[in-house]
Amino acid sequence: MSFARLDELGRKLEALEHALAILGADEATHMAVGGGAKRAEALSALAGMHHRQATAPEISDWIAAAETEALNDDQRLAVREFRRQYTNMTCLPTEFVERQTAARLRCEQLWRDLRAKNDWAGFQPALEGIVAIAREEAALRSEALGLDPYDALMEQYDPGNRVADITPVFTDLKAFLRDFVPEALAVQQERLAKSPKRPLSGVYAIERQRELGLAMMGAVGFDLTRGSLSVSHHPFCGGVPSDVRITTRYKTSDFLSALMGVLHETGHALYEQNLPEAWSHWPLGKARGMAVHESQSLFVEKQLGRNPAFWQWALPLVEQHLGERWSMEEILPHVHHVERGLIRVDADEVTYPLHVILRYELEQELISGRLAVADLPEAWDARMRDYLGLSTIDNPADGPMQDVHWPSAAFGYFPSYTLGAMMAAQQWAALSREHPSVDDEIARGHFETVNAWRRDKIWSQASRWSTPDLLERATGERLNAAHFTAHLKKRYGR
Amino acid sequence: MSFARLDELGRKLEALEHALAILGADEATHMAVGGGAKRAEALSALAGMHHRQATAPEISDWIAAAETEALNDDQRLAVREFRRQYTNMTCLPTEFVERQTAARLRCEQLWRDLRAKNDWAGFQPALEGIVAIAREEAALRSEALGLDPYDALMEQYDPGNRVADITPVFTDLKAFLRDFVPEALAVQQERLAKSPKRPLSGVYAIERQRELGLAMMGAVGFDLTRGSLSVSHHPFCGGVPSDVRITTRYKTSDFLSALMGVLHETGHALYEQNLPEAWSHWPLGKARGMAVHESQSLFVEKQLGRNPAFWQWALPLVEQHLGERWSMEEILPHVHHVERGLIRVDADEVTYPLHVILRYELEQELISGRLAVADLPEAWDARMRDYLGLSTIDNPADGPMQDVHWPSAAFGYFPSYTLGAMMAAQQWAALSREHPSVDDEIARGHFETVNAWRRDKIWSQASRWSTPDLLERATGERLNAAHFTAHLKKRYGR
Numbered sequence: 004m005s006f007a008r009l010d011e012l013g014r015k016l017e018a019l020e021h022a023l024a025i026l027g028a029d030e031a032t033h034m035a036v037g038g039g040a041k042r043a044e045a046l047s048a049l050a051g052m053h054h055r056q057a058t059a060p061e062i063s064d065w066i067a068a069a070e071t072e073a074l075n076d077d078q079r080l081a082v083r084e085f086r087r088q089y090t091n092m093t094c095l096p097t098e099f100v101e102r103q104t105a106a107r108l109r110c111e112q113l114w115r116d117l118r119a120k121n122d123w124a125g126f127q128p129a130l131e132g133i134v135a136i137a138r139e140e141a142a143l144r145s146e147a148l149g150l151d152p153y154d155a156l157m158e159q160y161d162p163g164n165r166v167a168d169i170t171p172v173f174t175d176l177k178a179f180l181r182d183f184v185p186e187a188l189a190v191q192q193e194r195l196a197k198s199p200k201r202p203l204s205g206v207y208a209i210e211r212q213r214e215l216g217l218a219m220m221g222a223v224g225f226d227l228t229r230g231s232l233s234v235s236h237h238p239f240c241g242g243v244p245s246d247v248r249i250t251t252r253y254k255t256s257d258f259l260s261a262l263m264g265v266l267h268e269t270g271h272a273l274y275e276q277n278l279p280e281a282w283s284h285w286p287l288g289k290a291r292g293m294a295v296h297e298s299q300s301l302f303v304e305k306q307l308g309r310n311p312a313f314w315q316w317a318l319p320l321v322e323q324h325l326g327e328r329w330s331m332e333e334i335l336p337h338v339h340h341v342e343r344g345l346i347r348v349d350a351d352e353v354t355y356p357l358h359v360i361l362r363y364e365l366e367q368e369l370i371s372g373r374l375a376v377a378d379l380p381e382a383w384d385a386r387m388r389d390y391l392g393l394s395t396i397d398n399p400a401d402g403p404m405q406d407v408h409w410p411s412a413a414f415g416y417f418p419s420y421t422l423g424a425m426m427a428a429q430q431w432a433a434l435s436r437e438h439p440s441v442d443d444e445i446a447r448g449h450f451e452t453v454n455a456w457r458r459d460k461i462w463s464q465a466s467r468w469s470t471p472d473l474l475e476r477a478t479g480e481r482l483n484a485a486h487f488t489a490h491l492k493k494r495y496g497r
Numbered sequence: 498m499s500f501a502r503l504d505e506l507g508r509k510l511e512a513l514e515h516a517l518a519i520l521g522a523d524e525a526t527h528m529a530v531g532g533g534a535k536r537a538e539a540l541s542a543l544a545g546m547h548h549r550q551a552t553a554p555e556i557s558d559w560i561a562a563a564e565t566e567a568l569n570d571d572q573r574l575a576v577r578e579f580r581r582q583y584t585n586m587t588c589l590p591t592e593f594v595e596r597q598t599a600a601r602l603r604c605e606q607l608w609r610d611l612r613a614k615n616d617w618a619g620f621q622p623a624l625e626g627i628v629a630i631a632r633e634e635a636a637l638r639s640e641a642l643g644l645d646p647y648d649a650l651m652e653q654y655d656p657g658n659r660v661a662d663i664t665p666v667f668t669d670l671k672a673f674l675r676d677f678v679p680e681a682l683a684v685q686q687e688r689l690a691k692s693p694k695r696p697l698s699g700v701y702a703i704e705r706q707r708e709l710g711l712a713m714m715g716a717v718g719f720d721l722t723r724g725s726l727s728v729s730h731h732p733f734c735g736g737v738p739s740d741v742r743i744t745t746r747y748k749t750s751d752f753l754s755a756l757m758g759v760l761h762e763t764g765h766a767l768y769e770q771n772l773p774e775a776w777s778h779w780p781l782g783k784a785r786g787m788a789v790h791e792s793q794s795l796f797v798e799k800q801l802g803r804n805p806a807f808w809q810w811a812l813p814l815v816e817q818h819l820g821e822r823w824s825m826e827e828i829l830p831h832v833h834h835v836e837r838g839l840i841r842v843d844a845d846e847v848t849y850p851l852h853v854i855l856r857y858e859l860e861q862e863l864i865s866g867r868l869a870v871a872d873l874p875e876a877w878d879a880r881m882r883d884y885l886g887l888s889t890i891d892n893p894a895d896g897p898m899q900d901v902h903w904p905s906a907a908f909g910y911f912p913s914y915t916l917g918a919m920m921a922a923q924q925w926a927a928l929s930r931e932h933p934s935v936d937d938e939i940a941r942g943h944f945e946t947v948n949a950w951r952r953d954k955i956w957s958q959a960s961r962w963s964t965p966d967l968l969e970r971a972t973g974e975r976l977n978a979a980h981f982t983a984h985l986k987k988r989y990g991r
Contacts, residue, residue, distance in 0.1 A: 014538070014542065015542055015546075017538075017539070017542075018538065018539040018541075018542030018543055018546075019542075019543075021520075021535065021536070021538075021539035022516040022520060022539060022543060025519075025520060025523060026515075026516060026519060026520075029519060029523060029527075032527075033523075033526075033527060033725065033727075034740055035721070035722060035723050035724050035725050035739070035740045035741075036722050036723075037720065037722040037723035037739055037740070038723060038737070038739045038740030040739065041515065041737060041738075041739040041740070041777070042515070042739075042740070044508070044511075044512065044515075045511070045512040045515035045516060047512075048508065048509060048511075048512030048513075049512055049513075049516060052509075052512075052546070226531070227529075228529060228530050228531040229529050229531035229532060230529050231527065231529050233527075242532075243532070243535060244535075245529070245531055245532045245534065245535040245536075246528055246529045246531070246532030246535070246536070247529075283535070
């Protein structure tokens with residue numbers, strides 16, 4: 004039976020993915036610094052074995068045969084996802100993948116060096132090479148999938164996401180934020196004029212912050228017997244569903260920075276920990292995509308973690324672990340701080356979408372060829388001034404050179420961040436329609452209702468549905484910016 | 498060129514060995530407890546891939562062809578070790594390996610359960626099964642290698658070790674220890690009668706013990722950029738040469754137990770860290786075997802770490818980290834404590850060899866069939882009374898059930914421990930002949946001379962020579978018990 008062959012293949016690939024995931028997390032947390040070169044060799048060889056095994060020509064026959072076999076519903080969906088994975092992994096010729104990998108590694112190295120030197124002129128030729136290759140990739144994927152080029156790139160990250168659906172939603176959101184950012188800043192200023200911000204004391208011992216983080220992780224549903232919290236330079240969620248490795252980084256001057264990072268990664272972790280165990284060796288059993296994943300992390304960080312109800316419950320926990328008493332009026336200005344800035348990863352939830360929309364627009368123009376890399380600094384600056392009133396023309400390091408995505412040839416990924424934020428708000432709206440007293444539960448530290456809803460609607464569904472269909476089944480409607488804008492108005496408006 | 502094929506195979510196997518080693522160390526140190534089942538699946542699948550790739554039939558042709566190619570000296574030795582590895586991995590039929598693996602897993606589980614219950618009667622049939630399989634294994638290896646059955650088992654752990662060479666040395670050692678153990682105990686008693694032992698204060702914070710351990714590791718040569726120290730239930734040295742993971746376990750009541758464990762594992766780590774990097778993907782580049790490895794760990798733990806000169810340097814370090822001042826007269830009775838006991842792993846360096854010789858004698862009789870498993874408790878008890886004056890007849894849990902080696906079907910391994918202790922003493926004797934002032938250097942915390950000698954004679958040699966030849970090239974003579982007995986007499990005698 005061909006399905007049995009696919010099932011067995013899935014188990015072999017799962018073992019290699021397990022090794023790659025744990026070795027990857029280990030590299031950022033526990034590896035000795037001198038172990039890097041051999042680790043890179045090992046990861047590259049294991050990734051090669053995975054790729055060879057996952058793309059073997061006979062798999063195509065197994066899938067075709069399995070599609071005609073008598074299978075139950077889960078198995079039929081599993082075959083569909085085996086096909087999607089196989090198509091996505093084989094639609095690029097080996098010659099192309101090798102060329103792209105080499106160009107990407109060179110461009111990333113150059114980027115690390117030249118961003119620090121604010122040297123756009125040195126960087127531009129390398130990025131031109133990457134964009135040329137990305138156009139080739141988009142064309143190859145487009146042909147294999149029968150999608151428009153940019154849609155074909157997004158399809159890797161979020162099956163079913165299309166420009167035709169996303170652009171109108173982003174356009175509405177952009178129009179809203181143009182007016183709303185000034186309003187939110189004015190509201191903030193008025194509040195601060197009435198009562199000035201209480202500064203953080205800045206003496207937050209790392210071990211105590213860690214204990215507080217663990218207490219909150221456990222409370223919101225992280226299974227501490229199937230995961231752990233470590234330290235790394237950049238926070239991430241890695242590992243495998245049975246052993247999810249999340250990390251944060253601590254500043255003794257500020258406990259909120261690490262804590263919000265922990266809540267964000269806990270959101271990713273809850274999704275991984277609650278995927279259906281029996282499907283863990285099938286592509287069907289994996290998380291649906293980057294936007295849905297981001298919706299889960301942002302749900303915990305923004306919809307729960309910056310919700311005033313959450314802080315009613317959390318403040319005594321902060322006092323218990325850090326020995327510092329805060330009132331709601333004192334903590335919320337920290338949790339809800341809004342500020343126009345140049346850097347996407349430092350942005351708050353009000354301004355963040357404008358950073359993403361800017362990149363979404365520019366990268367479509369780069370892929371289509373309407374925009375040349377040489378003109379990117381000016382195009383970036385013009386939009387940055389338009390959307391956020393800031394200029395980057397003398398500062399490309401904090402303009403088009405700020406993210407690793409483009410040097411890494413990851414075009415089509417950026418929209419996932421804001422789609423995730425919007426989907427999280429839409430999920431919260433649906434959940435609180437069904438459970439009107441959910442804020443009261445959160446204020447008492449009860450997350451069972453919230454998690455039961457998410458387990459049922461999102462986590463247990465794994466990759467059964469496309470990204471838009473998953474959202475619609477969970478919330479009763481297609482992506483609708485109104486939920487996100489209502490959320491922002493409620494939290495940051497007049 | 499066939500050698501190039503072997504070289505490439507070596508790189509693939511090294512990547513899988515890297516994954517197996519790091520995942521193995523991670524399991525004991527950082528893995529979430531609930532991650533065990535999936536980790537076991539992944540390790541088993543990866544080990545299967547390694548075995549399949551390492552034993553592919555075409556490798557036999559590559560080796561044969563490479564043996565006729567024009568190669569340099571290193572490459573010729575590399576081919577010899579490729580052949581040794583291939584022969585050792587392929588001399589057991591797959592049917593046998595599967596049967597043995599299943600029996601071993603069953604027997605180990607049973608052992609864990611029944612040892613706790615002191616239930617020999619329940620355990621005996623499982624061990625009978627294992628011994629029957631071990632006899633089969635010895636016969637298969639004997640035929641493939643042209644060695645006597647027990648020699649063929651030892652050959653897996655220490656190439657070149659033979660009963661004909663070891664038994665006379667062990668016989669001398671046993672005769673010496675029969676008289677010397679009572680003498681060492683009498684000497685100890687006389688000293689304690691004159692000045693009673695100063696008890697340990699028992700308030701040794703784990704973090705401080707860890708810092709002391711790291712300071713000593715670094716001082717004796719552990720490269721902290723290519724390795725780390727963690728905590729695990731049983732201390733071990735794992736990982737890969739570029740990232741050696743050693744562990745210990747802490748008791749707040751006693752700092753010497755963790756510290757001596759750290760020094761022991763540091764000895765293993767120094768060997769791994771100093772193997773020739775360029776050969777890391779060849780069997781030739783690996784450590785020679787278990788006895789040589791144990792000689793390196795015992796060299797650091799016993800020849801350095803229990804040397805009074807070492808403590809002249811170490812006591813101020815202890816004071817600095819633990820805030821406790823000890824004199825030489827106070828610390829040495831702890832470091833040189835001798836006691837007759839039932840448990841091998843708790844034994845001191847004077848009594849330990851008798852535990853090993855007992856097992857070496859009994860396991861040869863089990864393999865040859867001269868001893869039946871049913872008669873093992875009495876045979877064990879008789880030797881235990883003879884060698885150490887202790888009885889285990891009512892206590893098989895601390896008699897023939899005390900070690901995991903036999904339930905794991907690892908016959909031929911035990912002699913490595915005492916061979917390692919003797920080789921360490923012989924290395925120390927050669928080193929201090931060549932460098933008569935080495936004790937003065939150690940007393941000042943200088944380990945460069947010691948490590949330069951070991952790097953030159955042992956570490957850099959990797960698997961160039963058989964175990965006996967490596968020792969002879971390093972020390973100028975074959976294994977000679979006189980160095981070990983002289984060492985014991987000097988440290989523990991009148």
